[in-house]
Amino acid sequence: MAGKLKRRDFLKGGALAAGTWLALPGMAGKLGTGEHTGADGEPRPYRNSWYPFTGHPDADTCWSLSTGPDGRIYAAACAESVPGGVVKVARYNEEKDTLDYLFALDEMVEDPSDSGRATQCKIHYSFAPSMADGVLYMATHLSGPPIDQPAYSPWRSWHDPERCFRGSALLAFDTRKDEVLWWDTMIPKEGCRCLLHDEERHLLYALSYPRDHFIIYDTRTRARRDAGRIGSINAQALFLDRKHRVWTTDDYGHLVRYDPETDRLERSPFVLPHNPQFQTGWHSVFYDVAAAPDGESVFAVTWIAHPRLMRVWPNEGPWPRVEDLGPATQDRDSSIPVDTFIDHCGGLVFAGDGQLYYVASRWRDPVYQPKLESGHPREGVVWRLNPKTLERTEVAILEHPTHPAQYVSRGAVDHNGNLFFGVVGTKPVGIFQVHLPASRRKENAHLPIRIWG
């Protein structure tokens, strides 16, 4: 196995990583306040702070990070490569400048980590706020192995009551009282890849894994409905348009929408933008989507190497106008199917200045990227994109104290106007805060709030 990274190998800290982490002082709070200089030698104005998941040493990924209905930042400290690992929900405490750990999810939903089943190991793009009552919905995902197994396959264990994942647990957390109001098994046997809340209609929408079914859950009746299968590759995001239609993608890069009027999943005949040199549209599913402040369009990026940025106008035409904004990451040798965890873009978020921010990876490559500013072999670059001019500006590099931090799952803006990003990578994982310059911050920058994970 030496030298070959398998998907989940990337998520594990080796002995060196663990040792380095343990040796670091003062890990309870923030770390690594970045004051890097830019290429011009001037200090970067976008300082960043690092908050490792010290309250959950098993944590190896942060797949969900969202703004709660209270304007605070919630993050999922997931543990998926550890047998028996579980997810803990954390929240950024701005008074103490640290993370508070709210609860271990397995304990809230009566599905203990040592049950022998696949565990409640993560929340995967599945925080969804409810503004009227201050509830933050969250739904769990699978992949973490049972405590006495080294891995878990939902296909293998589907019919095994001893091993099979009990199901995605939907949990309603009252952010005003800091208490779990109720929970339910939203998708039996399957995980929830991503979640969206149509608050006006009291409906949660989800994509199931592994069967890739489109699930509708009524929060009033707590009833689930399965609207059918989309394909084999989960899209990683859903979004809502003005007509309450829910949008996502299929395996081949077609837009898919659920229209409540027809109660039908429909597919666009058109293929989303992708690299024409070595891609066909296959696997060009949404990775992340952020709504533009005007509510008329969304910005999206795909979940495939050389991820493509695009802008989609869902309210226009029989099928939306899609504007190709080009690749989010660097050129490379296309004869190698690059590691998914190296060539990546995520964390799309609009800040109070009306600009889109996102994190794209950059890595050392003898031909295309001989030098990296951070000195790491890889780095996560925070970009700012002006939605009017489409001009892109590099504003920061995420400063992990010991490792590259090129894979960002999600980004969010808090009520103070600062940005937060969840990191997936080598342990310790955690979240970053990127402090925006005062001129770019504003109060309640999180509103209108993002309603999908």
Added chain:
Amino acid sequence: MSEKPRKRYDMNSPEARAVVDEIVHGTFMKEGTMAAFPTCFPGASTPIPADESHITALAVSGDGMIYGGTSGRAAHLFVGIFHGVTGIVFDRGAIEGADHCAAVCCGKTRFAACVNGAGGGRVITGELQGLPFDLIQEWGFGRPPLRDLGPVNGERIVHAVADGGGSIVGITTGALFTVDVDTGTIAIVGPVAGAGRIAVGSRGRVFGQDGPGDLWRYDTASRTITRHALKLPEGVWDKSPMTWARDNRSGLLYTADGQGRLFALDEDRGFSPVLGLTALAPVGPMAVTHDGRVFGFCGSEMARMFCYNPAARAVSDLGVAVSVLERRRYGYLFGDAVVGRDGQIVFGEDDDLGHLWLYFPRIERLKD
């Protein structure tokens, strides 16, 4: 508190990597190769809409083409061609007012499809497809008209089979009927308990389930139905619809009870003892390839493939279906199965965005 304490797995154990690989990859297609083919001419046409493409009926024509029917929001009829310079599934059209296809059968010049809708079951026929020109170079397809023979008796059609002589024999929920595919004549023969699939036995007679313990038998020559003609072997026969696979060389029929126990039926010798047990139940579609091996799916929601090898007298679990050729796709639910020209098994995927799944069985090594 869990019911029994479990020790955390040691990820540094020497066998961990092999166990992980087995869990991840050993779950799928333990032998042979699957290729999922979309319901279109890839690159030249669009597939049948996802919610209209649950493939629930298949038949193979004398020249090796695969005819099929779908269910869902609408029922479509299609033909799949995979030999020569072809490689296409051609949608022969959606049937107005139909949302379910119960069976497709091939005659010598036409095929017939039994479809259901709000008004009950109808029979639709169409001309057999001719071979197109080279589908790498240039092509042209017209959609020949389909002929609607009308309703059978107002009831839903449950299943039908070709009798080998230009007619089909079918059942509704309460009657047995025949259709002359060429003339389009539908005739009600008499009442039967219309449940599950029916099959043609080794002597050409047609069998179907007659209550929880028996089979009825239809003699095509005399056009007579014998109720409770044959006793089913001991088993669970009231939990899932009857399923069959026919060995076209010997005429031997295979079936399974509700617990996955496999049996064979020979018209002269009756039922065999239990041949084996599938990993899951119920047993769904299955077919017998040219060397006598039976391939099929078992289990609900996420079916697993099995093989019964009569030479070894053993049932083996082949895992969950996955295709990494033509289309990358997991296969969970299957509605029907037939044997293609060269012994490959063609499964119809009964799911949204259903594909035709071509299974090429492993060629057994010669023993020294």
